[in-house]
Amino acid sequence: MNANTIDAELAKSLPLEDFDVSQTELFARNGLHPYFERLRREDPVHYCKDSIYGPYWSITKYRDIVDIDTNHKVFSSDVSVGAFVLDDTTLNAVDGAMYLPNFLGMDPPTHDVHRMAVSPIVAPQNLLRFEKLIRERTSEVLDSLPIGEEFNWVDLVSIELTTMMLATLLDFPLEDRRKLTRWSDIVTTRPGYGLVDSWEQREAELLECLAYFQRLYDERKALPPRPDLISMLAHAPTMQDLTATDFLGMLVLLIVGGNDTTRSSMSGGALACHLYPDEFTKVKNNPSLLARMVPEIVRWQTPIAHMRRTALEDVEFRGKQIRKGDKVVMWYLSGNRDDEVIDRPMDFIADRPRARQHLSFGFGIHRCLGNRLAELQLKVLWEEATKRYSRIEVVGEPTRVPSNLINGFIDMQVRLHV
Template identity: 60%
Template sequence: MTTDTLQRTGDPDALPLDKIDVSNPELFEHDLAGAYFRRLRREDPVHYCAESAYGPYWSITRYNDIMAVDTNHQVFSSEAGLGGIVIDDNIQKGGGDEGLDLPNFIAMDPPRHDEQRKAVSPIVAPANLARMEETIRGRTAGILDSLPVGETFDWVDRVSIELTTQMLATLFDFPFDDRRKLTRWSDVTTAEPGGGIIDSWSQRRSELMDCALYFQNLWNERVNADPKSDLISMLAHSPATRHMTPEEYLGNVLLLIVGGNDTTRNSMSGGVVALNCFPGEYEKLRRNPDLIESMVSEIIRWQTPLAHMRRTAIADTELGGKKIRKGDKVVMWYFSGNRDDEVIERPDDFIIDRARPRQHLSFGFGIHRCVGNRLAEMQLRILWEEIMARFSNVEMMAEPTRVRSNFVRGYASLPVRLHA
């Protein structure tokens, strides 16, 4: 058997330790990755994989080691020029001769990172979140009231995508009737050929150039108008971002689209999956809807909607007794850290009333901690408040179809039936 074939058996002990490659997207598509991460945490928590589709890389799999990397940008760089924040260098560069270099502030080190992040952070300031809550609740109620009770439908399409896409359209002040373009561009941004979304790097480039043209027209409108509170206006009027190159503007737009779409969307579906996998917790929630706020954090931990973030070592260093060399690719597997039983009790279980529900890695740590984390939590809280006011059960009718990706840990479809 080949290494890939052995990995697809789901038995992590069938391979020599040095042959384990947790970057294989099929492990995530078939929900097999957890067993391999469990073995790495136990036997080799700072693990070197010499051969993979993405070249050699280090896997950081324990909670505290991930924290050590994530909070040390002086040694572990996010710079786009070094490969950026995902294991696949082609995602940053666009692939081969079809290269499309799209720098953005998450793929930067200070001081440029700090300046550009500051330009968009007012969108999620507490006062602005408070102003958005009524709009989010009204849209959530409208979507839930439009759903068929007692009939099977796709939760991903009808709820998760629609809710997050409406929110993105609001944040960008994007033409509402075109909002599904945002979903497509988000999917294309994180896709690699063969995963079911794009067929080639040239297709990815072509679709992202369509996105660039659309957003350039919006920029031209906003930069010549008085400043407003949407993201494009903030970028157009901030001194730190007003003179960005077109590539940098597109890079930041795509970052904000993915950040506002993939993570919240897959947590909205992940919560339904989790409650169906742990029906005792669903009953607990029915008895005490006040647990929703705690449950939201547990959904985000249990789902871990972005499975990893990558860094590049810019100096020789040591971690977990291993020598990491300057230039090495270092991958923080947030999904694994969120299952570390040395830090989180019963980490494979979904427990909606954990004592420390916000103890998770899903938002990252350090200077790159997710800028929209409170907005994501608010969207999920409102969704579940409105669900519990309407339905006794969101019943999963079949196993979800998972995304073929080692970066986005998400769902392509989720058949459900509602019970009033």
């Protein structure tokens, strides 16, 4: 009996009060969906009384997630009352972690001020400016790949393309771009999951990140404003009082936001094309379907599995009594599989009607700032891939990130066919 079969059986037999869908092992083996399916059906607002993160509520249905995500006056993101992810220790100064404040961990009006400082980078005119560069780099990467031989798509395609784009947004030295991947991975983990061995090691590497960017910040501060994220921070009047931890918090948000969502979607898209080869062929024969295929990839993969809020007051929600201070977790990965809203949600359908009806970018004031840039990178990748290949074959089982936040991959061996 394989792991998926075991999870399917356990999800049926385990008492609901014993469900803990935060376990990273479930994500590492892609075993979550049976548990989420049962929660959506029987207990869509579910209380887990005990986990390594403490007790928490799971919100698993699409419309309930939208209601929570758009009600920041009752369900807060502010780090002063909790965190915007389930694992407080990755962002808050508790249990040895560094305090990393950023605008995802803020409520209005502070959130709006910080978000506005960097939002020009994804303005429509900048997206037009980036498309030619994205296409050139994507073509170079795809043309360098071996045909008919196994290779790691995550490393040679997903990481390579996203780190080059992120380096461009930051005007970061291209030769050091893989540092961005390392720092992004470290931010979203705790010791014991294969990346770092201790909180001290994690802090040391994040301080290395801070020192590197502080040099870039000081350089940009001394120059006239330029259209990169570091220069925008250096010259924004509202950002002049940033402390070192404020600056690092903003940096790690930009690094993770500019890296993990797109990287995981690029890898998830390759897996979707392997599992649903007819859908890949459909788009290859009709490139206009890319307008639907790209958001469908983002929905089907759901690169950010959850976001968390903290209740600011006692509130009744869908018949459950949520107490002030409770952790409330919006499982986007589950909401994107809610068959009351999305038809055949487990399937990848390249020409899905209303393909943009998904939760992967969030809702409300915290909706993903770089969603259009992410979609542009994905559009270009699959435009170029469908021109070159007849099939993308995934060889063996991919290795997934052991995380309940980043729904992504470490290794995905593929073979390309022309």
